Amino acid sequence: MALSREQIAMRVARELKDGYYVNLGIGIPTLVANYVPEGMEVMLQSENGLLGMGPFPTEDEIDADMINAGKQTVTTLPGASIFNSADSFAMIRGGHVDLTVLGAFEVDVEGNIASWMIPGKLIKGMGGAMDLVAGAENIIVTMTHASKDGESKLLTKCSLPLTGAGCIKKVLTDLAWIEIEDGAFILRERAPGVSVEEIVAKTAGKLIVPEHVPEMTF
């Protein structure tokens, strides 16, 4: 069965390491914060200028001047720091964030990613996503494997305007954990109960299937 939003977050959380500074994109990536393993600490960076983001506030704590990059009201944890947008992106562009998790419309076998516009139809803008994918060494893209119409989002070549070129190496979809190497997707893990055949069928770009593809367990 396809992974739930929560399972996607749980699987991403297994990539965390103690002491990681992490930037979590809007949507599913945000949920990763709920699944940080016991005994491990990570610190969340929000690109609007906050390192050490805490949980949402209580009603009493709500403060219009304290938001995250998704414009949600948040809190800070002890040891947090707050800075301007240039300093925030200096941190990101300079490669100081250990892990970035973000969503996408499409990725391809060259590690390209498209996530910010569908010409003639939807223009969200790139926000900080172009900086994040250009600055981070370690990026996980989370997205559904295929559109509602069954169109694969893992392509030979992205069809939409790019967010970044050749920067993605790890993709977690609702069906599979995939790595990108030497111009191909490599199927590393599959969602519980999802067959290799289904993943192959729903992957448009070249997919390498190792002999053994373990099933994720939760």
Place this chain on the structure above:
Amino acid sequence: MALSREQIAMRVARELKDGYYVNLGIGIPTLVANYVPEGMEVMLQSENGLLGMGPFPTEDEIDADMINAGKQTVTTLPGASIFNSADSFAMIRGGHVDLTVLGAFEVDVEGNIASWMIPGKLIKGMGGAMDLVAGAENIIVTMTHASKDGESKLLTKCSLPLTGAGCIKKVLTDLAWIEIEDGAFILRERAPGVSVEEIVAKTAGKLIVPEHVPEMTF
């Protein structure tokens, strides 16, 4: 008679305006702070990261962590701000300082200035001087008109390695107030009792002498 150090500072101080942010170089320029006209306020920028520099401290106030760009112990005035070196030079390079006063070895009719090294003999380094002359619109150079051997320091072309090219428009020497325009020095004022002839004799670069050259009064 040639101007004293104090008179040079006094003359420069006449160029101040109320509300000016001013950077004063090491040496004579520093003395300008002592002659700010009554009822006028200027704020001193020190390029090591201080805006709103105050006088030297009393013995009790001395603090190793509070110095100016000349490495002298100083104090701050109410309304001061302290920042890092990149922010300090952002302020300077970005043209936010209203007036810069600094010394030099030589200037020439093209507005070039040399102030940081004498090849094979003396290397002080440029410190912040190259940034200051490149960033400021309004610069006053203070220096002696000629060396002890009588060699002019106002030249057709600087002989020493430059600090900045085409950036100087105002020079105050111990003999004269000179402006630089269209490839020539223009004699605007002379020191009390100093003749136009003496100034002409000690100026190597092309010097335009207006019909009337007022004597400075103190």
Place this chain on the structure above:
Amino acid sequence: MAGFDKVVSSYDEALAGLTDNMTVIAGGFGLCGIPENLIAQIRKMGVKGLTVVSNNCGVDGFGLGILLEDRQVKKMISSYVGENALFEQQLLNGELEVELTPQGTLAEKMRAGGAGIPAFYTATGYGTPVAEGKEVREFKGRKYILEESIVGDFAIVKGWKADRYGNVIYRHTAQNFNPLAATAGKITVVEVEEIVEPGELDPTRIHTPGIYVDRLILGTFEKRIEKRTVRS
């Protein structure tokens, strides 16, 4: 000490000199830390043909969004259209020129504008539509694009506290683009919640030194919250 007293007493005075076709750089991220009264004053003045540099363009009916309603904006330089329907509609219709700029590049362009740096290289946007028409250059085996700085005729900024000399501090994440915008305006106007005496703010914690501030005004703020999220 009149020379350093940046305080003006009316919003008319605060934006005096702002005319049609000027470039205005605005601080704020989403609706957080936006100079809401200065924006309202721009609407009231009715100036047209503006180029507005701001990460977002407010929302429908609040913040910079109100300038779209009256078609006062010719061009937006922003990173995010997001959920602003009028912004997206005017953009898709071609009524509004938009230069979409990555958020970090936008922040750095403002900083560079204030810092006398005309251009810098960044890997951000390389290989994307953002790179179109821009120089590509390799440093140490990696490709970068050249981005030019931004300077505004006016910068409009929302601070928390300031002293009369224009030294400003920002509150929490309402800082965002504000100190950068402040450096990049030919005329920088700051509105704040509180004005204190010089010396009351700790010199080492001033975010915007007064040298960048031309006019300072005391305002009252709605501080609308865009996404009110709470934990149970």
Place this chain on the structure above:
Amino acid sequence: MAGFDKVVSSYDEALAGLTDNMTVIAGGFGLCGIPENLIAQIRKMGVKGLTVVSNNCGVDGFGLGILLEDRQVKKMISSYVGENALFEQQLLNGELEVELTPQGTLAEKMRAGGAGIPAFYTATGYGTPVAEGKEVREFKGRKYILEESIVGDFAIVKGWKADRYGNVIYRHTAQNFNPLAATAGKITVVEVEEIVEPGELDPTRIHTPGIYVDRLILGTFEKRIEKRTVRS
């Protein structure tokens, strides 16, 4: 929370991994805000062939000056030789390679190194020996030169207070180059006068967020004054 605890307990540990021929970026201006114990540790370690990036090179017998005595420095990248006789002598003799760099350019090179900006344009140094071999380019009618960023194998930094997570604040003008150096080291080591618990430092006044700091050590400091000036 071991992952964010940056505190080490000895200077040996603080600079472990520093070897011959590495590049070290040092904070400080003159003798103000210099990482004096980390410098002393480098002398003790006896590493050679260093490239040292620092505005000054201390004075004879104190600060970075002590590394010149033992010929540990192959190259200095600095803006000011000043009154350091040994520095000037080794430079004039050709024993020491020196890349004289304008102070503001040096600061910006460090910031750019930490910020992932490989190069930027500045008017500083145009038409001077500093421009030799560098690209000249015109923007809006003015000439600028291209300057590349600096990254160090190590950055050595002197802070005032820090928490265990490595959030640092600096005292007065001892800030200077320190926060810039801190961003530009592959390994950044900070020595401070006081270590406090996370949460004690106001988040909006932290000069160096802990993300930049790899190792933190508590030191005691002589804080020598270079020019003791007093008013009567």
